Amino acid sequence: MDRRPGLSVRLQLTLSYAGFLVLTGAFMLALVWLFIRVPGLRAIGRFAPSHPLLMQEFLPASAVVLTFLLLVGLVGGWLLAGRMLAPLARITAATTAVAAGSWGHRIALPGRRDELRDLADAFDAMVGRIEEHVAEQQRFAANASHELRTPLAVTQALLDVARSDPDADTREVLDRLHAVNARAIDLTEALLVLSRADARAFTREPVDLSLLAEDAVETLLPLAEARGVTLGAAGDAAPTSGSPALLRQLTANLVHNAIVHNLPHGGSVLVTTGTRPGSAFLTVESTGAPLSPAVVATLAEPFQRGGARVRGDHHAGVGLGLAIVQSIARAHDGTLALAPRAGGGLRVEVTLETPGSGSG
Template sequence: MSARLKLTLSYAGFLMIAGALLLAAVWVFLLRYVPDGSITGPGPFMPNRSDLLRAFAPAAAAVMGFLLVFGLVGGWLLAGRMLAPLRRITLVARQTTEGALSHRIRLAGPDDEFRELADAFDAMLDRVESHVAEQRRFAANASHELRTPLATTQALLEVARSDPASNTPRLLERLRSVNARAIDITEALLLLSRADQRSFAREVVDLSLIVEEATETLQALADRRGVIVEVSGDVALVRGSPTLLLPMVSNLVQNAIVHNRAEGGTVEVVTSAHAGSVRLVVGNTGEVVPPASVSTLAEPFQRGAGRIRSHHPSHDSGVGLGLAIVKSIVQAQDGSLEIVARPSGGLDVTVDLPRA
């Protein structure tokens, strides 16, 4: 039985019960004023209960029949009207299962339960469509980035095979560099996937100690590029995964060092504890970043200048997944990420995490 038929029978059954109770009440009321047996004597004619039953029963049967027909017809129409929003939701759901994620319900009418359900379904479709589009872009960019070192390796090997007198040490060094980049991309993709799946154990971690460990590891990179790294702040306890928080901080500090001034650049790393959150701010000097580009910096394989296309990047420059990894880790830790361009050049990246 369909939901419409069930509702129709429910409406008709309720109407029949209400009608039967009403007729029963009328019958009981009439019995109070009609005596039982025959009435004789002078005066006007007075009906008894038998006469009342013969007159009342056909009328009651006719009323019940009318209520049955009226309940079925009216219930069918009313159920159809009530279930119309569900049919529209079902239609959009079927179109979605066929791959058409652009369809929306956009249910008009009063702000009732059906409207809330339709709006929630539309919001879910918005998130699904955005996530699918992001995953498609990510897959395309990842394929491009992984294909580049593989194609470079193949070209180097082809040249070496065709020229036996080639410089072997130089060839091996270039192959090592290209292979290191491919390994970095693969490890970054695995880390990004792990953060998205939230497959990690949580424990209480002092974020300030994580910052000290990350900055000490990257101090050599900062010295080579002539960048001064300044670390300050208080104890900042969060509940998260140290294996994810360390690459989060490392990627932020590494990006701040790499995308900085050629000389005299600075990086400021500050941790602070608040009432219900812990804040990490990583700021750096550097080139002026257009405000329109800030929103795309956390997308995979993106930088301030746009899509990465360099075939032979420096090993220190990363693989274009730094802020994408940071964003995924922050979301997995139930935190928030904010990137703001400095008017004088550089960025201020703020991470807020729940306080332990």
């Protein structure tokens, strides 16, 4: 914002202190003046009849007193204002450093709690969150670039081989190109969903998580049967509000992830829904290999997978399944909780607010 230059806050406070001190002194002198001039008050005070001489002495003395108070107010006010505003200089320096890109800079203002230190602490906390977000976005951009570069590099290699070998099997090359292209499309669509969720570009509508769970189970049942995984849904109605399309994507991603990252044979996936006071939840429990808490803590990061990707398996995903789930949950002011199961596998729970329980 373009502003005209004005007085510094320190000078304004100094003038305020000095003005208040002078006004207070003037008020006290005015009371004395009235006490001398008013006959009734003069009689009460038992002043001598030679009050004109007293008046002649009072006026010059009053001017000296007011001048003294003004000087004291200016000097004292300047020193006090400088002491009180010293933390602002530190806050300003930190703000300038952060604005220049130094995200690791903090104010770290010492002393006991007051308004300025509350401001400094809030600023430090805000910069910390921004620094984490920037680092996360940088990692995401690097990972996305790597993931997008891989299918493009494979496509280039296939085309080079086909061009250099006229006798190559064209159908095989086309089939491999089709698979690589399909993966690139899946990755691009996943990135678009993730971007849409992060931007919260949706209108909230009533949604029942139990219906979405049933739909996801019915849709992905053929995939579960092909992999020998038992898939089921249970639970009660779980009303919430949000984007039906995004919440459907969230549910499908959870179920798909549970099917793909499961035991080679004889695995199971159970989807349950329900409500708690003020919230609705959707839980997906799946069997699988044992997972450590350290590994589970990274599964929601973009392009992280709980196990090795099977070569040639087009159902393995692009590493954004749980990242999309977490982004959608956050966009709906909800939470995503991951925990390893005692016997192996993963337990995932999404909790969302029920209608009328949010902060608006």
